[in-house]
Amino acid sequence: MTERIYNFSAGPAALPLPVLEQAQQDLISLGDTGIGVLEHSHRSKAFLAVYEQAEGLCREIASVPDNYKVLFLQGGASTQFFMIPMNLLSKDQTADYLVTGSWSKKAVKEAKLFGNVNIACNSEDKNFSYIPSEVALSEQPAYVHFTSNNTIYGTEFASEPEVPAGVPLVCDASSDIFSRPIDISKYGIVYAGAQKNLGPSGMAVVIIRDDLIEQGPTDIPTMMQYRTHSEAGSMFNTPPTFGIYVLGRVLQWLKDQGGLAAMGQKNQAKAGKLYDYLDQSQLFKPTAAKQDRSLMNVTFVTGDADLDAKFIAQATAAGLDGLKGHRSVGGMRASIYNAFPEAGIDKLLSMMNEFEQEHAS
Amino acid sequence: MTERIYNFSAGPAALPLPVLEQAQQDLISLGDTGIGVLEHSHRSKAFLAVYEQAEGLCREIASVPDNYKVLFLQGGASTQFFMIPMNLLSKDQTADYLVTGSWSKKAVKEAKLFGNVNIACNSEDKNFSYIPSEVALSEQPAYVHFTSNNTIYGTEFASEPEVPAGVPLVCDASSDIFSRPIDISKYGIVYAGAQKNLGPSGMAVVIIRDDLIEQGPTDIPTMMQYRTHSEAGSMFNTPPTFGIYVLGRVLQWLKDQGGLAAMGQKNQAKAGKLYDYLDQSQLFKPTAAKQDRSLMNVTFVTGDADLDAKFIAQATAAGLDGLKGHRSVGGMRASIYNAFPEAGIDKLLSMMNEFEQEHAS
Ligand SMILES: Cc1ncc(COP(=O)(O)O)c(C=O)c1O
Ligand SMILES: Cc1ncc(COP(=O)(O)O)c(C=O)c1O
Ligand SMILES: [Mg+2]
Ligand SMILES: [Mg+2]
Ligand SMILES: [Mg+2]
Ligand SMILES: [Mg+2]
Structure with missing residues (x-):
């Protein structure tokens, strides 16, 4: 299987x-x-x-x-x-x-x-x-x-x-x-x-x-x-x-899972991990205003469309699918609804980290 | 299972x-x-x-x-x-x-x-x-x-x-x-x-x-x-x-299965078996005019609502589900679309036959 x-x-x-x-x-x-x-x-x-x-x-x-x-x-x-x-x-x-x-x-x-x-x-x-x-x-x-x-x-x-x-x-x-x-x-x-x-x-x-x-x-x-x-x-x-x-x-x-309150906390934690990383990253930038960030769709860019494409290709090859952002924003979008597992976010973070180190200027 | x-x-x-x-x-x-x-x-x-x-x-x-x-x-x-x-x-x-x-x-x-x-x-x-x-x-x-x-x-x-x-x-x-x-x-x-x-x-x-x-x-x-x-x-x-x-x-x-022509023949055969039985039955009567009979939904009655209900109950108990006719017609309706297997029709026929013998007047 x-x-x-x-x-x-x-x-x-x-x-x-x-x-x-x-x-x-x-x-x-x-x-x-x-x-x-x-x-x-x-x-x-x-x-x-x-x-x-x-x-x-x-x-x-x-x-x-x-x-x-x-x-x-x-x-x-x-x-x-x-x-x-x-x-x-x-x-x-x-x-x-x-x-x-x-x-x-x-x-x-x-x-x-x-x-x-x-x-x-x-x-x-x-x-x-x-x-x-x-x-x-x-x-x-x-x-x-x-x-x-x-x-x-x-x-x-x-x-x-x-x-x-x-x-x-x-x-x-x-x-x-x-x-x-x-x-x-x-x-x-x-x-x-x-x-x-x-x-x-x-x-x-x-x-x-x-x-x-x-x-x-x-x-x-x-x-x-x-x-x-x-x-x-x-x-x-x-x-x-x-x-x-x-x-x-x-x-x-x-x-x-504990209903909406518990789910809200999990979603905070899941998206929080990504935003925390994005906030300190030298390579990846979140696109949404800080106070208005979505816990469901985390959008970010490197600022270089070729580099974005490279990252998405590497992620896809590593079993992280669907990260390409909508054409209206470009870059990446991680949609992490209720059912998206935290382990997938951890894997994304480690990929981003690796990619950032490879591409440190 | x-x-x-x-x-x-x-x-x-x-x-x-x-x-x-x-x-x-x-x-x-x-x-x-x-x-x-x-x-x-x-x-x-x-x-x-x-x-x-x-x-x-x-x-x-x-x-x-x-x-x-x-x-x-x-x-x-x-x-x-x-x-x-x-x-x-x-x-x-x-x-x-x-x-x-x-x-x-x-x-x-x-x-x-x-x-x-x-x-x-x-x-x-x-x-x-x-x-x-x-x-x-x-x-x-x-x-x-x-x-x-x-x-x-x-x-x-x-x-x-x-x-x-x-x-x-x-x-x-x-x-x-x-x-x-x-x-x-x-x-x-x-x-x-x-x-x-x-x-x-x-x-x-x-x-x-x-x-x-x-x-x-x-x-x-x-x-x-x-x-x-x-x-x-x-x-x-x-x-x-x-x-x-x-x-x-x-x-x-x-x-x-052979496409529409073959499916049409199968549907003729499937419905045909039921209508043939209905045409000679002394108990069950088809409700649709002969020349306008549907090959998909075969409607029939005994003419006695209590007997209809009894038949439906026995059929349900025998693993023939969904035979109750729509309230506008009453009686029974056998919906036998493309995917309905011929073996199910044979089973229905043998049940009808049995029921008719039990209730022969
Ligand atoms: C916020 C929002 N509204 C509406 C829609 C359109 O939904 P649907 O495709 O079910 O019509 C979408 C689809 O992605 C959406 O994200
Ligand atoms: C001939 C026919 N038309 C229309 C409908 C209504 O279809 P729907 O429930 O998809 O709106 C039915 C449903 O049984 C039907 O049999
Ligand atoms: Mg940054
Ligand atoms: Mg939108
Ligand atoms: Mg008859
Ligand atoms: Mg109708």
Whole structure:
């Protein structure tokens, strides 16, 4: 059997090995049902138990209040980019967007199809390397949208932006959901593509407050109304059953790791090791502003594109995969979500150290 | 290890065992990459090969002409119900719908949000137990939509309805795609939720002619434009990577079985056995009109709901799962898609035979 290597991919990303091993068995027979997890009707007793476990663990781990629904939808975070304004923004209203990266910009583009957008802040002036401290909200925004972690640029909000009472805060948490404690009651909607911290691609998790579900229009396509999925327990049509299954296994693993508080500490420790090294390195430089550093995506450069390429090639050869940074930033990006093992960070650090010594000027 | 049982589920449904066994290995390491199939970046070389294989096999198996794209989308067939009229129907136009079951009706409901709908035929008068032979098309329909196989009612079009030259024929083939030869050039769009004949739930396969891709408006959400997915090779956003992977394996299996012609014969033989028994049975009655019988979903009743329930319970106890008919029809439904093994049909037949003898009046 092939040995597993360290996978620094930004998403789809590394998953906990015990989850994959359990899935291997359940592919042929989910528990003792004699039917594989991919093959079970979504209405079967066995699959309903899988669904309820996933939904229940989601609620438990994040202490989701009773007046919120947890929905498992298709179309990724990109579908939420337009489904949110389609439901919550009308032509005469304004939604505020904090623009801290490419994903925020894409969300803005879709919102403009439905109403007015106020750019409450924008860090594009410095290639999104920081989170603006000043946010200029409009008078009465329909909602305020932000991207809690900027996957590409390696920045992360230390805490959620403040919004006036009554204004729903909407968060694209695709790349840091459940990586640390979260107070759901501060949000109207938290959504995430599953493929970084939660499971396979092909599913978005949407945690949404009941009043926002009800608020949406009824003359838009049935599949685009949150109420459709809320009323049907995410089973209006055939849900992504395998995604829901893996999510449940990942959340059980997360719970076994001690839940969000413990995970937050581990993520601090994991990313901390990398940033500590970067801060003293003469060769490698972190690209994100210090106070805005992401614990999920650590971006760094040597300042010399050829040297970056050389480092990435050596790392790949040594079994450290997916370190190439996004073209918008260049250099390296180490995506180290919940399931990424600390041993992989240690191996990366020793490689960086070696490389730095070889290339000391 | 638990023994596998016979799974007559209407979808998600039975998959070929060799495909599941291969997937077991690839979950931990896709080939010799050291990274599991769920964990690979959709932009990685390894996953791109998976994507190209799936897309290539789709084209090869169905002889998809060059002027068609094969798209792997999210949201199931239910998203196509509205995405099609959103792209192809404007307020002043009319689309024709052949209404042969609940799924056709749901498609109609979504189309009405975008333009006019002409119901070209409707078999609801006899609980959708037949396919109307008369179809009254409108003058210049934007397209003609039909459901090639009615999963719930067990009816299937023997061949595609005829449409005037230049009118795109659009087919929801969710429950019989690739179960028999298909001439794609007769269609504008063929779409299907993957979870019956193609793979796991969470993906729709859309085969669409180039001119229809270009025809759609550009002021609708980016994710809702066929051109977005066409231009990006289904990778505008993170695609359902595992679904694409399983699809590729299922199509390779289908090719190894001899392709669509051979599969069509097998499906004839499999369903034929059941219908032959039903035709001579004194107890069990098929519910679909003889000339419109589905090879995928065989629906039958005893005429006595208690007896139906008793039969289903005995079958379940004997390892024949998922035989309960949809509540709209009652009785029994044997969903026997491509991957359903003939041995399961033989076992069902011997159970029916036994049950009939026990209950001979
Ligand atoms: C922060 C963020 N938002 C949105 C997306 C888009 O997600 P999806 O591919 O699921 O549509 C990504 C994908 O990487 C992301 O990192
Ligand atoms: C013929 C047909 N069309 C559409 C659907 C809906 O598909 P989905 O659940 O993928 O939206 C089904 C599901 O069973 C079906 O059988
Ligand atoms: Mg970003
Ligand atoms: Mg430095
Ligand atoms: Mg039907
Ligand atoms: Mg009979």
